[in-house]
Structures are given as structure tokens and as C-alpha cells.
Amino acid sequence: MNHLLNRTKHLGLAAVLFVVPSLAHAEVQPEANWYTMPRDMSQHGHRIDWLIDITTLFAFILFVIMCAWMAIAYIKHTNGHEAEYDHGNARKQIVKAGILSSVIFVWVDGNLFYNAMKDLDEAFWDFDGARANGWHFQEDGTVNTDGTLRLQINAHQWAWDARYAGPDGKFNTPDDIVTLNDIRVPENKTIYVQISSTDVIHSFALPNFRVKQDAMPGMITHMLAHTAEDSVGEYDISCAQHCGAAHYLMKGTWIVQKQEDFDAWSKLASERALTLYKKEISVDDEGKEQVNYVALNPDSEWGWTWKEK
Amino acid sequence: MSSGEHHAPEDAHQHLQAIHEPPTDFWSKYVFSIDHKVIAKQFLWAGFFFLFVGGMEAMLIRWQWAYPGQEVPLIGKIIFSSSNGEISPSAYNSIFTTHGLIMIFWAVTPLLIGCFGNLTIPLMIGARDMAFPKLNMYSFHAFFLSGVLVMVGFAAPLGAGSAGWTTYAPLSTNVGSYGWGQSLLIAGIFVTGVGTIMGGINYIATVIRLRAPGMTWMRMPLTVWGLWLTSILNVLFVPVLGSAGLLLLMDRHFGTEFFIAGAMAGEGAGDPILFQHLFWIFGHPEVYILILPAWGIISDLLSFFSRKPAYWYRGSVYAMCLVTGLSAVVYGHHMFVSGMNPLLGKSFMILTLVISVPAEMLFLNWLHTIWKGNIRKETPMLFAMGTVFVFGLGGLTGLHLATISTDIYLHDTMWVVGHFHLTMAAASFLGIMAGIYFWFPKMFGRMLNERLGKIHFWGSTIFITLTFMGQMIGGYAGQHRRLYDPYEYTFLEHLLPLNQYISYFAFTLMAFQFVFVYNFFHSMWKGKKAPNNPWQVGTLEWELTSPPPVHNFTTIPTVVRGPHEYADPVATKLLGRDWLSQTEPYPTAESSPPDPSPPDGELVEETA
Numbered sequence: 038m039n040h041l042l043n044r045t046k047h048l049g050l051a052a053v054l055f056v057v058p059s060l061a062h063a064e065v066q067p068e069a070n071w072y073t074m075p076r077d078m079s080q081h082g083h084r085i086d087w088l089i090d091i092t093t094l095f096a097f098i099l100f101v102i103m104c105a106w107m108a109i110a111y112i113k114h115t116n117g118h119e120a121e122y123d124h125g126n127a128r129k130q131i132v133k134a135g136i137l138s139s140v141i142f143v144w145v146d147g148n149l150f151y152n153a154m155k156d157l158d159e160a161f162w163d164f165d166g167a168r169a170n171g172w173h174f175q176e177d178g179t180v181n182t183d184g185t186l187r188l189q190i191n192a193h194q195w196a197w198d199a200r201y202a203g204p205d206g207k208f209n210t211p212d213d214i215v216t217l218n219d220i221r222v223p224e225n226k227t228i229y230v231q232i233s234s235t236d237v238i239h240s241f242a243l244p245n246f247r248v249k250q251d252a253m254p255g256m257i258t259h260m261l262a263h264t265a266e267d268s269v270g271e272y273d274i275s276c277a278q279h280c281g282a283a284h285y286l287m288k289g290t291w292i293v294q295k296q297e298d299f300d301a302w303s304k305l306a307s308e309r310a311l312t313l314y315k316k317e318i319s320v321d322d323e324g325k326e327q328v329n330y331v332a333l334n335p336d337s338e339w340g341w342t343w344k345e346k
Numbered sequence: 347m348s349s350g351e352h353h354a355p356e357d358a359h360q361h362l363q364a365i366h367e368p369p370t371d372f373w374s375k376y377v378f379s380i381d382h383k384v385i386a387k388q389f390l391w392a393g394f395f396f397l398f399v400g401g402m403e404a405m406l407i408r409w410q411w412a413y414p415g416q417e418v419p420l421i422g423k424i425i426f427s428s429s430n431g432e433i434s435p436s437a438y439n440s441i442f443t444t445h446g447l448i449m450i451f452w453a454v455t456p457l458l459i460g461c462f463g464n465l466t467i468p469l470m471i472g473a474r475d476m477a478f479p480k481l482n483m484y485s486f487h488a489f490f491l492s493g494v495l496v497m498v499g500f501a502a503p504l505g506a507g508s509a510g511w512t513t514y515a516p517l518s519t520n521v522g523s524y525g526w527g528q529s530l531l532i533a534g535i536f537v538t539g540v541g542t543i544m545g546g547i548n549y550i551a552t553v554i555r556l557r558a559p560g561m562t563w564m565r566m567p568l569t570v571w572g573l574w575l576t577s578i579l580n581v582l583f584v585p586v587l588g589s590a591g592l593l594l595l596m597d598r599h600f601g602t603e604f605f606i607a608g609a610m611a612g613e614g615a616g617d618p619i620l621f622q623h624l625f626w627i628f629g630h631p632e633v634y635i636l637i638l639p640a641w642g643i644i645s646d647l648l649s650f651f652s653r654k655p656a657y658w659y660r661g662s663v664y665a666m667c668l669v670t671g672l673s674a675v676v677y678g679h680h681m682f683v684s685g686m687n688p689l690l691g692k693s694f695m696i697l698t699l700v701i702s703v704p705a706e707m708l709f710l711n712w713l714h715t716i717w718k719g720n721i722r723k724e725t726p727m728l729f730a731m732g733t734v735f736v737f738g739l740g741g742l743t744g745l746h747l748a749t750i751s752t753d754i755y756l757h758d759t760m761w762v763v764g765h766f767h768l769t770m771a772a773a774s775f776l777g778i779m780a781g782i783y784f785w786f787p788k789m790f791g792r793m794l795n796e797r798l799g800k801i802h803f804w805g806s807t808i809f810i811t812l813t814f815m816g817q818m819i820g821g822y823a824g825q826h827r828r829l830y831d832p833y834e835y836t837f838l839e840h841l842l843p844l845n846q847y848i849s850y851f852a853f854t855l856m857a858f859q860f861v862f863v864y865n866f867f868h869s870m871w872k873g874k875k876a877p878n879n880p881w882q883v884g885t886l887e888w889e890l891t892s893p894p895p896v897h898n899f900t901t902i903p904t905v906v907r908g909p910h911e912y913a914d915p916v917a918t919k920l921l922g923r924d925w926l927s928q929t930e931p932y933p934t935a936e937s938s939p940p941d942p943s944p945p946d947g948e949l950v951e952e953t954a
Contacts, residue, residue, distance in 0.1 A: 064836075065836040065837070066836070067836050067837065067839045067840055068823070068824075068837050068838075068839075068840055069840070070823075070840075071819065071820075071823055071840055071841055071843070071844045072819060072822075072823070073822075073823065074755075074822060074823060074824060075823065075824045075837050084751065085751055085752055085754070085755050088749070088751060088752050089746055089752050089755070089756070089822075092745050092746055092749075092752070093746070096742035096743065096745060099738075099742060100738055100739060100742055103709065103713065103734075103735075103738050104735070104738075106713050106717065107713065107716065107731060107734065107735070110652075110713075110716045110717050110718075110719065110721060111716075111721060111723070111731070114652075114716070114717065114718055114719050114720065114721055115720065115721040115722075115723065116720075117720065118718075118719070118720045118721075119720065119913075120652065120653045120654040120718065120719045120720040120912060120913035120924065121654060121718040121719070121913065122654075122655065122912075122913045122914050122915055123654070123655065123657070123718070124655045124656075124657070124658070124659065125655075125656075125657035125658040125659075125661075125711070125714055125715075126658050126659070126660060126661075130657075130658065131658065131661065134658065134661065134707060134710050134711075134714075137706070137710060138703055138706040138707055138710065139703075141702070141706055142699075142702055142703050142706065145702070145745065146699040146700075146702055146745070149699065149745060149748070149749045149752070150695070150696065150699055150749070152751070153695065153749045153750055153751040153752065154692065156751040157688070157692070157750055157751055161751055161754060162688050194522075233608070234608060235608060235609045235610070236516065236521055236522065236608070236609070236610050237514075237516050237517040237521055237522045238514055238516070238517065238618060240683065240757075240758060242758075242826065244755075244824040244837055245837065247754065247755045248754055248755070249683055249754060249755070249757060249758070250683050250685070251683050251684045251685060253607075253608075253618055253619065253684065253685055254516060254606075254607045254608030254609065254610060254611075254618060255607025255608035255611060255615050255616075255617070255618070256607065256608075256617075256618075256619065256685060257685075258684075258685030259685070272837070273835050273836055273837045275824075275826055275835055275837075276826075277683075277757065277758040277759075277826045278514075278758060279439070279509070279510045279514070279517065279827075279828040280517060280522070281439075281517060281522050282435045282436045282439060282508075283435065284439075284828060284829070284830070285435065285829040285830040285831050285832070285834055286834060288834065288835055
């Protein structure tokens with residue numbers, strides 16, 4: 038029940054962070070067609086879309102052949118049509134069946150397997166690449182735009198907490214930006230997300246970016262999202278795993294911004310973040326000054342040190 | 347396996363299986379019966395009851411998705427009196443949770459395995475009863491008790507269990523679900539599992555020990571093969587589910603933390619992933635448990651009604667065995683987004699894709715069986731072909747889910763729901779119907795009405811396909827499953843009309859089932875009297891009266907050939923009919939003068 042009581046404080050914290058200079062953004066736009074996937078806003082979404090569509094096409098071809106086969110047999114091989122006395126166990130027939138099965142397997146499953154492995158290694162599970170590309174700060178304190186943005190998500194019934202490292206590049210420090218259900222990312226960027234959960238299993242899904250990853254209590258899971266060029270806008274974050282009575286209301290907003298807008302927001306937000314801590318300076322035995330930050334809102338204390346793997 | 351098979355001498359068979367006196371009083375005849383045919387009917391009635399309950403729940407879910415938050419017509423005020431006739435979010439969660447569990451464990455399992463397993467195995471292998479008739483009785487009684495537990499759960503103070511059919515921890519623990527409903531549901535699964543294991547052991551032993559002389563493995567009807575393999579999976583993997591259920595109950599009531607981790611856990615944190623492993627080690631074989639008997643039934647029926655031998659019988663047997671083996675090592679594809687090690691995920695992807703090889707073999711065999719046959723368009727055949735049709739759709743759409751990169755997008759969407767409903771629900775349902783129309787004469791001694799059967803077939807097949815294909819389109823468009831009101835999400839707002847159409851299809855599908863209900867009850871009492879062998883097929887059960895006597899076979903028959911001997915040109919010419927029973931000697935010009943009347947009515951008693 039404790040976290041339920043904290044919910045209200047949480048919203049208060051979020052409200053503080055939402056009060057940032059108007060970085061005008063559009064509302065989440067509805068999708069147009071019921072027969073297509075949601076708009077693809079990911080650098081790599083086209084890989085999944087293509088693989089789903091081509092596999093559907095292959096499946097459709099096989100299905101049409103099967104239906105035609107059954108229909109012809111049903112219409113023609115009936116009403117006294119002389120049945121063939123054939124057990125289908127001649128060597129030739131077995132070899133034929135084997136070859137046919139293998140061809141279909143290599144063609145359809147092979148295509149799926151090859152492309153899936155390629156897509157996982159090059160994009161969706163390329164965690165090493167995302168790590169190598171890193172998160173760098175330049176001298177003037179601005180973010181290296183080529184880097185990978187790191188993000189921590191903590192799910193709980195029924196909302197999404199997000200945490201950014203802040204200017205020091207370290208997680209779980211007072212300059213972290215902490216938000217609720219409002220996750221901002223720059224466009225044309227790889228975002229490395231580490232996800233956990235407070236209570237039950239949730240699943241952090243970004244339909245427009247073709248990715249999702251379960252949020253497991255007691256465990257940190259990893260996910261990569263890639264925002265495409267010109268993907269500025271707002272998109273739904275959806276919970277894909279049944280998580281209780283208000284599962285259907287567990288939505289957040291994934292806001293893709295221009296790099297400069299994002300930088301401006303994150304600078305301001307991390308300055309604000311520091312105001313949520315009480316700075317306590319103490320002197321230790323050796324006479325050195327120790328700076329301690331005490332969180333005024335315990336809800337901002339859910340983070341973890343970034344898992345380098 | 348077929349040659350060099352050792353058989354007990356025939357005499358031993360006759361003595362091994364005693365002929366019991368038929369029971370006379372009501373209780374031993376209908377309630378504490380040890381007759382496999384009566385137990386089959388017990389499972390049939392219980393299965394029908396729960397099929398109705400689960401079906402009505404499906405209608406409520408469809409109502410909610412078509413008219414979110416609006417009062418349910420007719421029954422709303424009664425069932426949802428506390429929420430003004432509307433389905434509340436928590437009631438909705440209970441509905442889809444119990445819909446899934448009831449359909450799997452209390453509708454399809456009793457109908458496909460409990461009913462057809464009990465009915466057909468002894469009759470088709472030439473036995474007088476199951477190997478352990480008492481265990482068989484206990485199996486149904488355990489099932490009955492589990493059904494009571496589930497139904498009582500609906501009356502629990504905080505409602506029935508609502509953690510989804512997968513009952514994923516920690517949502518299914520006290521962290522996410524309070525009250526007795528969830529506990530009763532888990533207890534129900536455990537108890538029905540006990541019943542399933544008892545039935546499974548019985549089926550396995552019966553098939554191994556009680557096959558009639560000459561009934562070699564490779565002469566068994568494919569129905570029996572399917573049921574036997576299913577039983578092996580049941581006996582191996584239901585205990586895994588049972589253990590997961592017990593640990594879950596411990597977590598709920600005795601303060602353990604096997605599956606609770608993170609902030610909600612005490613000192614020694616458990617592991618929610620452990621539950622997923624246990625669940626899916628059972629859960630993936632389960633989908634084959636629910637389809638193997640249907641595969642077996644339709645493999646036989648396609649041959650029977652095409653009047654043609656089953657194409658590459660051994661190939662079908664091997665394919666089903668291969669699927670049985672593979673089903674145990676692919677479960678990880680349910681956990682592609684759970685945070686599994688990538689290498690493990692990729693391994694499961696390969697293994698899963700390999701399943702398409704035996705599946706293709708089966709399809710090729712089915713298609714070749716009906717090709718160049720002499721198809722009899724009777725209702726069981728229509729349902730068998732319908733099963734191939736929907737299973738084709740369901741199987742092919744599984745490809746997208748076996749592959750990690752496409753599954754990441756489709757995981758937990760309505761695509762998954764459409765896919766497994768086409769395979770586990772539509773194919774199992776049509777397979778069950780094929781079996782019911784086929785064996786109804788053997789169960790009740792009367793024929794089902796053909797015209798009503800055909801109406802039922804076309805209505806069911808068309809609308810079941812439209813319903814689940816519609817769900818698949820919704821999933822493609824991104825609709826996640828288990829959403830009380832999907833249109834809360836902006837990216838799903840535009841799917842309301844699609845879902846309304848799917849709901850109309852589902853309501854129509856339900857309406858067509860009443861044709862079947864009428865046909866079933868009308869035919870049971872007033873249907874045409876069934877001859878002993880109405881379909882003119884050669885398996886052993888059709889040599890008996892309809893319905894058969896309590897002890898089935900007065901003399902245990904001796905089997906001389908496989909179950910699919912049709913269109914043998916020599917025999918056809920000599921006998922004047924296109925089929926050979928499994929027991930009759932091969933006709934020769936001297937022994938069998940052309941006889942237009944099939945050996946219909948009495949036991950074929952002869953020695954090999």
C-alpha cells in the first residue's frame with residue numbers, strides 16, 4: 038500500500054518537472070488505417086515491417102495453394118470418382134515429400150531465421166554497439182549528439198517512472214532527471230533502456246518503434262529503441278503485460294524532440310532536480326568536507342547504478 | 347516397431363480382460379461407473395457445460411471491446427448488479443482469465459482427451475475397457491471436483507481469479523491478486539491436473555498393454571496415436587504445472603516467496619522468471635496436448651471419407667512423434683521479451699522453426715490423402731477439412747511469433763490471441779465437432795441430422811475464421827491483448843469499428859452453436875437409428891453394435907491389417923464394397939463370392 042500512498046507525491050514531483058519552458062509539441066496522433074501497422078518512427082522498424090509482411094506473403098501463398106488443393110479435391114474427386122489405391126509410402130513419394138517440406142522450410146523459415154538474426158545483431162539486440170557508441174559529455178557540458186542516450190525505466194502499478202543520468206553521466210545521483218509517464222528523447226538516436234519493476238511484471242512497449250521489453254521485479258532487463266530522423270512527435274507508451282485492474286490505463290507518452298529542444302529541456306530539468314534534494318555538508322575526521330544529498334521526496338530514490346553488463 | 351512384435355497369446359487376452367456384469371442401479375451406472383464409454387459421456391457433458399460457460403465469457407469480452415463500458419444487454423443487470431450492468435475492469439480481468447483457463451482445462455481437455463480418449467482407445471484397439479477402470483473413474487471425479495472449485499471461485503468475495511490464464515507471478519501472488527478467487531482457480535488447476543495425470547497413465551498403459559492380437563503399433567488408428575502421444579505429454583508435463591501451482595499457493599497462503607522479487611519481496615527474494623519457466627515447460631507442450639488428438643482424428647477421418655488409404659501413414663506417425671518431442675524444447679519462445687539471455691533466445695527460435703518440418707509433413711499427408719479420393723461430403727468430413735483449413739491459417743501465422751525480431755513487435759498483441767485461437771480453439775473445436783458427428787452413433791445409437799450438421803459446419807467455420815483473423819488484424823495494427831478498454835490508447839482509437847465487426851462475427855458464431863445444441867438433443871432421442879457401421883469404415887469400433895455392450899468385445903478380435911484399407915481394387919471387385927475391416931481375412935475368389943451387404947451387425951469372429 039505504501040507505494041499507493043506515494044503516488045500523490047510522485048505526481049507532485051512530476052508536476053515540478055513538467056513546468057519547463059514551452060517546448061511546443063503535438064499531442065499523440067491517432068493512426069490512420071486499421072489494416073496497417075502503426076506509423077514506423079524507428080530507424081530500424083522497416084526491418085520488422087518487411088519481415089512480417091514478406092512472411093505473411095509467403096504464408097498467404099502456401100495457404101492459397103492448400104485451399105486450392107482442397108477445393109479441387111472437394112469439387113472434382115467426389116461423387117463416385119474412382120479413389121486411387123495409394124498408401125503414399127513408396128520411396129519416390131517419401132523423397133518427394135521430404136524435398137517439398139525442406140524447400141518450404143529453407144524458403145520461409147530460412148528467410149525468417151537469416152533476417153531475424155541479422156536484425157537482432159545489427160539493431161534490436163546490438164547492445165555492444167550501443168555501449169561502444171556510448172554517452173559522452175563535451176567540455177561545455179552539452180551532450181555528444183552521436184552517442185547513445187541511456188534511460189532507466191521503473192514500472193509500477195500503473196505508471197512509468199523514467200530516470201536520466203543528468204550532467205554527471207551517472208545514474209542514481211541527485212542531478213538525475215526523474216519523470217513520470219513523460220519520457221523525452223531526441224530524434225535520430227539510439228536509446229538504451231534498462232527496465233525494472235516495483236511490484237508485478239509490466240511490459241514497456243513502444244508500438245511506433247516496434248520494440249517492447251518486460252519489466253521484471255527484482256531484475257533489470259535491457260532494451261534498445263531507435264528514433265528515426267524526422268520522428269519528432271508524441272507517441273503512446275503502452276503496457277503489454279497484464280498487470281492488474283488498471284492495466285489498460287498504464288500509458289505514458291514517448292516524446293521525440295529535436296536534439297536542441299531535448300538538450301534545453303534536460304539542462305533545465307536536471308537543475309530543477311537538484312532542488313528536490315537537501316544539501317548537507319559535514320566535516321569528517323580528516324577535516325574534509327563531505328557533501329550529502331538527502332532526497333526530499335523518497336520516490337525519486339528508485340534508481341540503480343547503470344549496469345554495464 | 348511393427349515387425350517382430352511380441353503379443354500375449356490370444357487366450358491370455360481373453361482372460362486378462364474379464365467380462366463384468368452390466369451395472370443395474372443408477373449410481374453405479376451413471377456416477378460411479380467404471381465403464382469407459384460412460385466416463386467418456388461424463389466428460390462430454392461436463393465439457394459441454396464448461397464450453398458454454400467459457401463461450402459466454404468470450405461473448406462478454408467481445409461485448410466489452412465493441413461497446414466499452416456500456417451495459418450488457420439482457421444479463422448485465424443480473425451478473426454485474428454491483429456495477430450497474432456494466433463490466434467493471436476487475437470483472438473483465440476475471441472474465442478473460444477464467445475464459446482462458448476454463449476453455450483449456452475444462453472444455454477442450456475433457457472433450458478432446460477425456461471424452462474421445464475414453465471412448466475410442468479401448469474400442470479402436472480392441473479392448474474391453476481401460477487398463478485401470480477404477481483410476482479412470484477417479485480421473486473424472488477429480489475433474490468434477492476441480493470444476494466445482496472453479497465455479498465456486500466466481501462467488502469469492504473479491505471475484506474470481508484475474509491474473510490471466512498464465513497466472514504469472516507476482517501478479518497472481520498477494521502482491522497483485524487478493525482474495526480467494528485466485529487461490530481457488532490455482533487449486534482447481536492443480537486438482538484437474540491430478541485427474542489428467544490419472545487419465546494419462548491409464549491411456550498410456552491401455553495402449554501399450556491392451557491392444558488386441560495383431561494390433562501392432564503401425565496398425566493403430568491415428569486417433570489412438572494422437573491420444574497416446576498427448577497422454578505422454580500430459581504425464582510428463584502436467585506435474586510441472588502442478589508444482590508451479592503448489593508453490594504459488596504456498597506464496598499466497600504460507601508466506602513463502604518463491605516467485606516474489608524486487609521491492610515487494612522480504613529478505614530472501616524469489617524469482618518471477620522461475621514461474622515463467624515452470625509454466626511454459628508445461629504450457630508449450632499443452633498446446634500440442636490440445637491439438638495432437640485432433641490431428642489424429644482428422645488424419646483418420648480424411649482417409650475414411652475420401653475412401654482412400656491415409657497417405658504415408660508412417661510419415662504421419664513419425665511427424666506426430668517428432669512434434670511431441672520438439673514440443674518439450676521450444677517453450678522459450680513465450681519468453682522472448684522476458685529478458686532471457688540472447689543466445690538462449692536464439693536457440694529457442696531455431697528449435698521452434700524446426701517444428702514447421704513435421705507440420706509440413708502432416709499437411710502434405712492430409713492433402714495427398716484427399717487428393718484423387720472419392721470424397722463423401724458428410725458432416726464429419728466437412729469438419730475434418732475445416733480443421734485443416736483453420737489449422738493451416740493458425741500454423742502459418744505462428745511463423746511470425748517463432749522469430750524473435752518479429753515477435754518483439756507482435757508479442758502480447760491480438761496477433762498472438764488470433765494465432766493460438768486458430769490453432770488451439772478453432773482447430774480443436776472443429777476437430778472435436780468432427781469427432782462428435784463421427785462417433786455420435788457409437789455413443790448414442792442414433793445419427794445426428796446431416797442438414798443441421800452442415801448448417802452448423804458452415805456457420806462455425808466461416809465465423810470462427812472471421813473472428814480470429816479479425817483479431818490477428820487488430821494485433822498487426824498493434825492492439826495489445828487483455829485491455830479492458832483498448833481505445834484509451836490513442837494509437838488504438840481507430841480500431842473500434844474493426845473490433846465491433848469482430849464482435850458481430852463472434853456473436854454470429856455463438857448463434858450457430860444453438861443449431862448444434864438443438865441437433866444434439868433432438869437426435870439423441872429422436873434421431874435416425876444408427877446402424878452398426880453407418881460410415882462404412884474398417885476400424886474395430888464399427889464392428890460392434892451402436893452403442894456397444896458394456897464389455898465391448900465378446901471375443902477379443904484379431905487384427906490383420908491397418909485402419910485405412912480403402913479402394914483396394916482386388917478386394918473391391920470381390921466384395922463389392924470399397925473398404926476392408928481391420929479383422930476380416932483378405933478376400934479371395936474362392937472364399938468370398940461378391941457380397942453386396944457389408945458385415946454389419948454382428949461381431950466378426952474369426953482367427954487369423
